Amino acid sequence: MTITENTTGRPTLDSSLVVDGAMLIGGDWVPSSSGDTIDVINPATVELLARVPRGTADDVEAAVQAAERAFPAWRDLPATVRANLLFAWANLIEQHNAELDQIESQEVGRPSWGPPPMAGQLRFIAGQADKVQGVSLPTYSPEQVGFTLREPYGVVGAIIPWNAPGPMFATEVGAAIAAGNTIVIKPAEDAPLTPLALAKLALEAGIPPGVINVVTGYGGEAGAAIPAHPRIRRMGFTGSPQTGAAVMEACAKNLIPLHLELGGKSPQVVFADADLDAAVPAMVQGITLNTGQICAAGSRVVVQRSIHDELVERLAAEMRQVRVGAWHESVNMGPLISARQHERVLGYIDLGREAGAEVVTGGGVPSGYDRGFFVEPTLFAGVSADMRIAQEEIFGPVLSVIAVDDETEAVEVANGTDYGLVASVWTRDVGTAVRMSRKLQAGQVGVNNALGAGVIGGPFGGYKNSGFGRTMGADSVLDWTQVKTVSMRGAVPPAPRTPLRAEQAQD
Structure with missing residues (x-):
């Protein structure tokens, strides 16, 4: 990867992990349906890093359709296979740590933090994929059994902010797909490049096309279309309380659950x-x-x-x-x-x-x-x-x-x-x-800790207007599942036949 400083209006980001002017839908790198793009700017130099599609509701529809096509096969994969694919994704991310760190540093503007955390996040999540378990339930009769199943929702959605796009993408996408869902996710228009790079590595790791779909665009356009879509079955959102309230309102119209992380004043x-x-x-x-x-x-x-x-x-x-x-x-x-x-x-x-x-x-x-x-x-x-x-x-x-x-x-x-x-x-x-x-x-x-961090697998989320729901903990994959109760009774044996009396037999 090379960094090229210029003022010609040409993109200065040179990375094989980012397909300029394209987003990921169904395994294909495509422009927006309108053909419009958004400039991604280096906030330190105010120079153009790259261009990404200005996605629309039509692009969200295409992404949902792709996710629907991919869902049955992804859901039916053994959990250990899904876990192994997430481990493979994590390994590829680790191999590209330096490049991913540079991409995120440039689009967000932060100094390098050293090796990015995404590989470790995904390994933690992958370890939970085959721990999604139901429970046995007591019954009134020994001829019955009762148990619960945890099943994915189907096609789910997520919207993430610009301040830590790589870790946010890994947290939302990793847990959702580990549970067997397929996902449509919109990164922030200010910092979409690291999520796009991570999605490219997911494809290279063998995660099937359509399991992860990344639609870039503005919040009021592509972002608003995801929770409003009638076939999105669960949402995750991180951002401001004002936008979170709008996402929650859209989810309420379709009666779909969500989790919200809405900031703080710590x-x-x-x-x-x-x-x-x-x-x-x-x-x-x-x-x-x-x-x-x-x-x-x-x-x-x-x-x-x-x-x-x-x-x-x-x-x-x-x-x-x-x-x-x-x-x-x-x-x-x-x-x-x-x-x-x-x-x-x-x-x-x-x-x-x-x-x-x-x-x-x-x-x-x-x-x-x-x-x-x-x-x-x-x-x-x-x-x-x-x-x-x-x-x-x-x-x-x-x-x-x-x-x-x-x-x-x-x-x-x-x-x-x-x-x-x-x-x-x-x-x-x-x-x-x-x-x-x-x-x-x-x-x-x-x-005696400034950020309240320092633990592995600590559930993260807020009280009051900071939102509800938890991510990053041991239950993060379970949170992307729904519970089904099964009551099962064996075949009922036929009633015994009554022997005929002698006179009935003579008749």
Whole structure:
């Protein structure tokens, strides 16, 4: 793979894993039915990376038909065969790790994170494929047996966001097809290239045509057509609460189940006994990783007042050390994904200033970055819990510090938003950790951990407006199945014949 910088309007992404101007339907790389395309831009240089089809409802219909044709044979494959195909897919991904990392780094704008996680994700999922089991049920008669079967839904749909397109694609697609479903998935128009590359590797691994269909396009067009399609039987969506509500409304019209992951405003609760040497670097990394464009980002620091000033000073010093630049440079943080996101984040910084919060560091565009969608890591102090910067998901490297007096107030502030995805607690006291772990309204709680992560197979999902349903856990494949109860009775023996009396026989 080579990177070519130019301003000629030609695509600069050179990768055999991406078919320029094409999406995957039924095993074929095809343009959109309209012939229109969408430019995918490198957010660091604002140069054209590639073009992808601007899919329509007609393209979604074609993808659903392809998935329907593929479903019976895929469903009827032994689970071990499906698992082996996912293992083969994971192996191919691992062989292309460096190229996949570069593709995603360029389209998202982030610095390299090292080997991508998709191969490991798929191996974890593949290990669950042949663990889809029913249960035996008690019966009223010894002549009957009762049991449950877990069966795939059929053709399912998914919509994923742009901030981590590779891992999101592996999570949704892997679990859905491991259960025996076939899928139609739409990646975000800002970052569709890594999903397309992963789909190409899936075909090369032997996953049959039509099992995975990738329709690119805008959310209001191709995206809206998937949950609205009457033959989609289950949906997965990750994105904003506003779009999630629209997806849920479309699913409700067709009475199909779904899971939603809708972002967060994650609190990091810091008590006076916290190990700040460990907490400060982790908190700064948590808000600057992927330029803060992570649903689990710890964007609110809720700190005991007695250490407020020290913590603010140390956070500011650490944030000033964050190196900003393009993906291929030796930096800690890249640009935001798009001009729209750039405007949004800078707008929230202005809102914080207008509300009376103090910008301790950052607060604008870094010097020397006239091109690209760069913003400085920004720290606000003097933030009250009701400010918009403390209530709304900014999805950028903006950290707000809120002072509290005690544990009771800390719980109130931490839980005082519409979100409930991730929460962190920083303390040396086990009792405090236990109480906070129980009281925090979040799907994931990390103790002395900025992102609430660090475990293998931890179910991921949210409380409140952060959505419902869980992914990535040991039940992730089961969640793409439906339960059938079977009651079975053996053949009823014929009633014994009554012997004839002598006089009946004579007649």
